[in-house]
Amino acid sequence: MKVSVRLFAFARELAGCETLELQLPEAATVRDVRRALVDACPALERLAGRLLIAIDAEYAGDDQTVPAGAELACIPPVSGG
């Protein structure tokens, strides 16, 4: 299945774009998303260990399955306030 991942802040800058389109196997997990992200955009490697992944605007654990049609986002460490 195809998913698109929104990128923010330094992750967006490293990738040079606001969304990345990824090709994932059916029943892919967040762990698969992380791998696919770095494959699609090696510049994200340096952030990889610190990125959180959100599915439909909610933080997701590595074992969580990605539903078809979900909105994914790649969340570097936050610094609001």
Next chain:
Amino acid sequence: MKVSVRLFAFARELAGCETLELQLPEAATVRDVRRALVDACPALERLAGRLLIAIDAEYAGDDQTVPAGAELACIPPVSGG
């Protein structure tokens, strides 16, 4: 010496006046002021153990001497805020 003591809140109401004039011996202490206050106005007895005395707008201990011409005040437990 003669001193006047300002009264506030419930102490003022019990005494029925805003200041009491007291006759004190020279070198009188705050302890003497407390005694003279209740002598002059027995209604203050019920507050006596809880009153603080201020000399020139500063809390004073019982052993402190009252300077001639000082402004005294009788401070019931505070409830600002």
Next chain:
Amino acid sequence: MVEITESVIDHATLTERVRSDAAGAVVTFLGTVRQFSGGRETASLDYESYPEMAERKMREIEDEARQRWPVLACAVVHRVGHLELGEVSVAIAVSCAHRGDAFDACRYIIDRVKEIVPIWKRENYASGESDWVHPGLGGDQAASRENAS
């Protein structure tokens, strides 16, 4: 800056007053007249102060806070006279570089104001009764019920 006032407290101006480019945090506390306390309904409050001593103690408290925390600016205003439900009786604005200090300093200041500043509150109850509030004296001892219904 400390002040005893008979006017409505303008909290927005007080908060603006402590802001600066050096500050990362501003904490403002408002004490407001609460309708229900311990099951009794309040209709209004009257505050009385020993004004010269009250401002002096408020300055002392500001100094204490500045000794304990790196306060950039601080403003403390207490209103006296007659206050209706919901009105602001006291406002404290504090700015610091960091938020932890601003919260701690602001809280310290209101706690100390309630401890040592010679200001007294008279509760006018919805029932028509009216009591001076003198903590430690107990409700009935302190009661001076002029309008007992």
Next chain:
Amino acid sequence: MVEITESVIDHATLTERVRSDAAGAVVTFLGTVRQFSGGRETASLDYESYPEMAERKMREIEDEARQRWPVLACAVVHRVGHLELGEVSVAIAVSCAHRGDAFDACRYIIDRVKEIVPIWKRENYASGESDWVHPGLGGDQAASRENAS
């Protein structure tokens, strides 16, 4: 009420919004753009958010605070976009019957906002350099110095 906005935050209106006759205490926190951080001079900040998720997390934080303290009303606004020195980036107003709860709830909310809300800050230094701030990444790793002078 929670909000992400690109406009100047009107803290006075926010504070007014949480006042009520049931409240004895209102605590308002403002985060403001600080000129000096760790020895470096900031010229301005740019905030970016994932807006749908940010508002969702802010609502979650408000709910958490309401579960922990008897909050009467609560308003949380975070600004995004370009902010100059001294401007308000975040404002949180909380009202409670008692002051301890209002201080604790307000502080909890800003602490949690900084932990979990997807908002990011880019520091534009007076030197001309510019860094995304990503706590835990370390200054140099995170640095993206476009305008290094």
